[in-house]
Amino acid sequence: MSRTVLLDCQNIWKLYGAGADKILASDPSPSLDDLKSANLIGAVRDASLQIMKGEIFVIMGLSGSGKSTLVRCLSRLVEPTSGHIQFEGSDLLGATDAELIEIRRKKMGMVFQQFALLPHLTVLENAAFPLDVQGVPRKVREERAREVIELVGLKGREDYYPRQLSGGQQQRVGIARSLVVEPDLWFLDEPFSALDPLIRREMQDEFIRLQNMLRKTIVFITHDFDEAIRLADRIAVMKDGAIEQIAAPEELVLNPATDYVAEFTRHVSRAKVIRVGTVMSDAIATDFAGDVAHDATVESIADAVESADTPHRVMREGRVVGQIDRKAVVDVLVGRM
Template identity: 80%
Template sequence: MTESVLLDCRNVWKLYGAHAGDLLKKTPNPDRETLRAHGVIGAVRDVSVQILRGEIFVIMGLSGSGKSTLVRCLSRLVEPTAGEIFFEGRDLLAASDSELIAIRRKKMGKVFQQFALLPHLTVLENAAFPLDVQGIDRKTREARAREVIELVGLKGRENYYPRQLSGGQQQRVGIARSLVVEPDLWFLDEPFSALDPLIRREMQDEFIRLQNMLKKTIIFITHDFDEAIRLADRIAVMKDGAIEQVATPEELVLNPATEYVAEFTRHVTRAKVIKAATVMQSASAASFGGEVAHDAAIEDIADAVEASEAPFRVMRDGEVIGQIDAQAVIDVLVGRR
């Protein structure tokens, strides 16, 4: 395992049903029909994936696809039926109960769809609660809690109770509480799905801002592809407990590995995921109308590039790597690319 890999999941299964473990021993890689014939449900089926340090890794799929069960296996909130999980190079499945508690308290943060705030505690007390559980003294834990409360934009509301907050503000408290322990790995299970569309967009903006500051390793579950492509470095698409494909948002749309992934991404606006570097040409113009980042989405640069008579430079790490013109942008917008 390389140092860039924080979490390594190898051939993980989670089966429900009588003698499910025995079935795997007799039939190492049973298909869905075999599982069904033995009355076993394959919630997670032979999943192997590596989560890289500092990336936002999105797991998505329809309801019942196994995404939440997989994440619970990765944190051992659910015990896998078979497979291996290594966290920071350590066998997570071999950790004792006390070791696992310490890892969850100090190394992992979690935010779920339900805010799960304690109604009798203030914002400050809710945010500081994980440190209270660890036995951290009040002065230290409240000082740290004030830092994360300010980080998520709730400064001035430290003494409010959850009932006095909007849904988006309550979710910010949940995020602050998960960040207070400074986790190495952050699990977010559809954290914004209960919010109204406008608040959800605001929370996505806030999430992007926080990640740009903190550079956390994040596993994010969603069933919303627009949310996934906005947030993800890489996406795993799940179906019936198995991973169909792991790729960048752009790769999923341009090169789907299966018919299911193709159908899943068919109606995605391509301009949201195709990057400038993908459609650029060699930099040959005598003059340029401006410059864009190599990883800028076409949707974000379309107006400026189309309005210019001269092409734009495409930049990476301060260097010109190509050019993009109005025709290339138009080709993407009308579906020719």
């Protein structure tokens, strides 16, 4: 089934330094060496991607890879040096300042690593703040704010101030504030990286729960591959401002397009990303120990399958599509797959 493209980004460049426009006019694809010779920094280089409606699209890379700059170009917080961006079929780079303000107020939500809560406002007032800026009546905005506060698990803390909250709770307020406008497109720039590992895992679980309920279109930045594979439908890996590969997590691990992607994913546990449907065989057994979903990760079903003397049926939409046995699971666990 085809999916709707919500954001279409083609050949985006963001160069810093004098004469950036001139070098792209004379050479539409300058190399890193060309840019260095011209005393230019290629923060984003010839990036093209499409964000599908309802998906979680993760952009990842090491520090300085260009991922945050690219997302700021996609939202026009930073103006690209060249390229084309369409949002909902309209030219985002051609939008006027007034049109852009409306898009950001009503169609785009943003959450950054820094919570940026207003310390003199309560949780309720912080969550309702974007609607206050829009001039929404107080009763309406507070009703909506209470809904999203409950959604992110902070019901009962509406009258708390940020200083009275933990780091994870403050991040939830930031998420509530971005959700209150019901955005069509949600940008999250390393929102959990400042949290300790336990709270970070809890926030990832909360994020997955919210996405299962809301089905937002999300662009999520991280440098943590484990976080990426937990959350992403597709991942873009960046290096030196350029996109090395865009693929589902499983595809990145099994079929890296470049040596860099191969090295980037080398130490990832394959059982976390490989799906049952990839390693299943035809269903020829007559006795099955149980059922597993075709899109489950091998890690999630490993214990059950390994401890069984007979294969498990692999199910998809109520139909048997194959079987998986102990050997197939072990092959993945020990790296033979």
